[in-house]
Amino acid sequence: MRIRFKLDGQDVEVDVKHTDTLLKVLKDKIGVGSVNFGCGEGSCGACMVLINGRLRYSCLTLAGYVDGKEVTTVAGLARDGELSEIQKAFLENDAAQCGYCTPGMILTAKVLLEKNPTPSDEELFDALAGNLCRCTGYIPIINAIKSVAKR
Amino acid sequence: MSLIASGYLTPANVQEVVSLKRKLRDKALVVAGGTAAVQLISKMIIEPQAIISLEKVPLNYVKIRANSIEIGATTPIARLIRSRGLPDALKRAAESIHGLALKDMATVGGNIFTPAPAGDIATALLALDAILILRGGGGVRSVPLSKFYKGPLQFNIRPDEILTAVKINKPPKHSAFLKQTPWKYSGPTIASVSVSLDLDRNGKARRAMVALGGLTTHPYRAKKVEKMFTGKKLTEQLIDGAAQQLTDGVEVIDDALASSWYRRELAQVLFKRILYDFISRG
Ligand SMILES: Cc1cc2nc3c(=O)[nH]c(=O)nc-3n(C[C@H](O)[C@H](O)[C@H](O)COP(=O)(O)OP(=O)(O)OC[C@H]3O[C@@H](n4cnc5c(N)ncnc54)[C@H](O)[C@@H]3O)c2cc1C
Ligand code: FES
Ligand code: FES
Numbered sequence: 001m002r003i004r005f006k007l008d009g010q011d012v013e014v015d016v017k018h019t020d021t022l023l024k025v026l027k028d029k030i031g032v033g034s035v036n037f038g039c040g041e042g043s044c045g046a047c048m049v050l051i052n053g054r055l056r057y058s059c060l061t062l063a064g065y066v067d068g069k070e071v072t073t074v075a076g077l078a079r080d081g082e083l084s085e086i087q088k089a090f091l092e093n094d095a096a097q098c099g100y101c102t103p104g105m106i107l108t109a110k111v112l113l114e115k116n117p118t119p120s121d122e123e124l125f126d127a128l129a130g131n132l133c134r135c136t137g138y139i140p141i142i143n144a145i146k147s148v149a150k151r
Numbered sequence: 152m153s154l155i156a157s158g159y160l161t162p163a164n165v166q167e168v169v170s171l172k173r174k175l176r177d178k179a180l181v182v183a184g185g186t187a188a189v190q191l192i193s194k195m196i197i198e199p200q201a202i203i204s205l206e207k208v209p210l211n212y213v214k215i216r217a218n219s220i221e222i223g224a225t226t227p228i229a230r231l232i233r234s235r236g237l238p239d240a241l242k243r244a245a246e247s248i249h250g251l252a253l254k255d256m257a258t259v260g261g262n263i264f265t266p267a268p269a270g271d272i273a274t275a276l277l278a279l280d281a282i283l284i285l286r287g288g289g290g291v292r293s294v295p296l297s298k299f300y301k302g303p304l305q306f307n308i309r310p311d312e313i314l315t316a317v318k319i320n321k322p323p324k325h326s327a328f329l330k331q332t333p334w335k336y337s338g339p340t341i342a343s344v345s346v347s348l349d350l351d352r353n354g355k356a357r358r359a360m361v362a363l364g365g366l367t368t369h370p371y372r373a374k375k376v377e378k379m380f381t382g383k384k385l386t387e388q389l390i391d392g393a394a395q396q397l398t399d400g401v402e403v404i405d406d407a408l409a410s411s412w413y414r415r416e417l418a419q420v421l422f423k424r425i426l427y428d429f430i431s432r433g
Contacts, residue, residue, distance in 0.1 A: 001159060017158070018157060018202050021192075021193055040193055041193075041194075042186055042190070045250070055251050055255060057186075059189075059193065060186050061189065062189060062192075062202060064159030065204065108250075125336045126249065126250075128250070129337040130252050130337070131250070
């Protein structure tokens with residue numbers, strides 16, 4: 001079947017099977033670099049995208065679901081070559097080492113701050129519970145998100 | 152149903168779902184939030200000929216009435232947290248599902264079908280004596296959640312039926328839910344306990360419902376404990392005695408996450424925490 005959707009602002013059209021996951025289609029068929037495959041079972045958050053503004057695991061979403069919708073990856077947060085505030089905060093706080101978790105971390109942070117601009121530590125940890133980082137020890141990530149929350 | 156030839160079906164309402172189910176039966180996989188269902192496909196456990204996605208079916212709602220609560224099957228867990236007037240047990244169970252994305256994707260209906268270590272919402276609903284509303288070729292059927300689980304992954308649902316809603320009649324006055332995971336902010340449920348209580352004027356239990364999750368494939372009610380409580384005033388002695396009976400005659404899961412001994416002990420601890428807290432508040 002053929003699906004059409006907006007990917008980071010651009011129209012795309014691609015042939016998929018009804019059983020294909022969105023992650024597979026983004027990575028293997030379209031060659032997107034701004035989503036990662038970690039576990040394929042909802043445990044790591046490396047594959048996160050926004051679908052019509054809502055946070056989704058692309059490994060747990062079937063490709064057919066995004067037909068006619070808007071998919072945003074972390075790359076789509078930049079405007080005219082300028083990084084968004086949350087992306088800059090990750091840079092400034094050294095919140096990415098290998099960077100594998102970074103797409104999911106930034107998208108989760110964005111959605112959290114939209115809902116709750118001044119999260120407590122408890123709320124931050126709870127929101128990020130679906131995102132694993134094996135490098136930073138989380139502290140720089142928390143600092144980056146808090147630095148945006150404060151502004 | 153524009154994509155009917157494609158295998159990815161997006162019926163617009165329950166009638167359309169039912170007519171697809173009548174035609175396709177178990178050849179099609181129903182997908183709500185997809186958090187469990189999509190893994191069945193990506194791990195090649197099943198290879199459905201078609202997907203029936205519930206994304207367009209209007210079953211995302213919470214209706215609070217004077218003496219009952221109705222929750223649509225595709226209501227995401229996140230909505231339970233935002234809704235006012237839901238029993239504490241259900242709210243706590245919803246909050247206990249970790250991470251923003253999962254809370255927004257996972258649905259109440261999907262949780263009822265998903266085996267341990269999932270089923271937290273199902274455990275709370277079981278303690279609230281919830282009733283499932285099923286729709287199929289033969290019309291509407293109500294099945295108490297306590298009669299829904301027939302065995303591991305075996306449900307009291309027909310091949311042409313779907314779950315459309317869960318209903319709680321006469322929501323109990325007091326309810327609670329506690330679970331234990333290996334880490335504070337995430338991880339699978341090792342054990343969970345949910346208790347609902349109605350007391351009479353003298354502080355005696357008119358109705359007591361106790362559900363245990365994580366110990367068996369699907370949650371179960373500790374009927375023996377409920378009988379011990381009914382008509383009695385809750386005391387530490389009664390609670391301690393009841394705790395011993397929680398897993399009586401139950402074959403508790405024993406796996407890499409925790410031994411069955413540990414799960415049994417843990418269930419008792421969670422149960423006592425809930426009830427000690429309850430009696431300490433009078
Ligand atoms: C990383 C991760 C962590 C998790 N943590 C928890 C946790 O802490 N606690 C917990 O309880 N669960 C947990 N889960 C499990 C998750 O909450 C449940 O899988 C979820 O509630 C299922 O809902 P869903 O809408 O995604 O169901 P789906 O995956 O869409 O469906 C699950 C099953 O139910 C069937 N189904 C769904 N809706 C209907 C319907 N209306 N009628 C008939 N059949 C239907 C589907 O056919 C499928 O077989 C976790 C899952 C993941 C991936
Ligand atoms: S790849 Fe999707 S959560 Fe790990
Ligand atoms: S920076 Fe490497 S996993 Fe987070």
